[in-house]
Each structure stands twice: as C-alpha cells, then as structure tokens.
Amino acid sequence: xxxxxxxxxxxxxxxxxxxxxxxxxxxxxxxxxxxxxxxxxxxxxxxxxxxxxxxxxxxxxxxxxxxxxxxxxxxxxxxxxxxxxxxxxxxxxxxxxxxxxxxxxxxxxxxxxxxxxxxxxxxxxxxxxxxxxxxxxx
Numbered sequence: 001x002x003x004x005x006x007x008x009x010x011x012x013x014x015x016x017x018x019x020x021x022x023x024x025x026x027x028x029x030x031x032x033x034x035x036x037x038x039x040x041x042x043x044x045x046x047x048x049x050x051x052x053x054x055x056x057x058x059x060x061x062x063x064x065x066x067x068x069x070x071x072x073x074x075x076x077x078x079x080x081x082x083x084x085x086x087x088x089x090x091x092x093x094x095x096x097x098x099x100x101x102x103x104x105x106x107x108x109x110x111x112x113x114x115x116x117x118x119x120x121x122x123x124x125x126x127x128x129x130x131x132x133x134x135x136x137x138x
Contacts, residue, residue, distance in 0.1 A: 004028050008074045011035055016045060033081040035069060049077040053088045064095040
C-alpha cells in the first residue's frame with residue numbers, strides 16, 4: 001500500500017525507499033493523485049506528480065505525469081488532477097492526448113519536408129525560402 005500525504009510539508013519531506021527504488025505517495029482527498037519519489041544512481045532525488053486512472057472505453061489503468069515537485073505545489077497538483085479527472089469522466093484519455101502532442105511535428109520538421117519535397121523541385125527561388133525558414137526557426 002502506498003504511503004499517504006496531506007500537506008506540502010509532507011511532500012517536501014518525502015523520501016525514496018531505502019534500497020533506492022521509486023516510491024509512490026498517495027495524496028489524501030484526491031483519487032489517483034500520486035507523488036512519485038525516485039533516487040537516481042548519483043543520489044539525486046526526483047519528485048514528480050502523476051495521476052492514475054482507468055480509461056472509460058476499455059477500463060485499462062493509465063498513468064499521466066502532471067509535473068515536478070516543487071515547481072508544482074500540492075495545491076496546483078490537486079487542481080490539475082481534478083481537471084484531468086474531469087476529462088476522463090467525459091470520455092477522453094489525457095495520457096493519449098499528451099502522447100500525441102509530443103509526437104506532433106515541429107515547424108522546423110515541416111519546413112524541412114516542404115523544402116525537400118516541394119520547393120527544391122518546383123521553385124527557382126528555393127534558396128530564398130530556405131533562408132527564410134532558417135531565420136524563422138529552422
């Protein structure tokens with residue numbers, strides 16, 4: 001069973017397990033909200049907020065990372081967890097949404113694709129387009 005937290009001070013004092021493995025602390029009063037405390041091999045402790053939930057369409061357990069402690073306080077994490085649980089209750093999947101955002105193409109990737117597939121073959125002034133793209137973020 002996970003240890004429980006109820007205050008920001010408890011979050012500050014939370015420690016990983018003695019053998020160095022990650023440890024999840026449940027937050028009292030918020031269903032599924034956890035503070036995951038991990039120590040890396042150099043002894044640095046990392047604390048991150050996560051939310052565990054079940055998807056509506058297939059009842060699969062999922063976990064989505066909300067942020068890091070202390071950048072995100074306990075109160076902010078509770079607010080974010082409530083927001084994400086509202087999304088889950090309406091039928092969406094926050095973890096899948098975040099995964100799609102990470103995989104979305106950046107401007108520089110799209111500009112490079114456009115230059116190679118279209119501009120170099122169809123425009124005489126493709127070098128000018130390349131300079132413009134480089135100046136604007138590529």
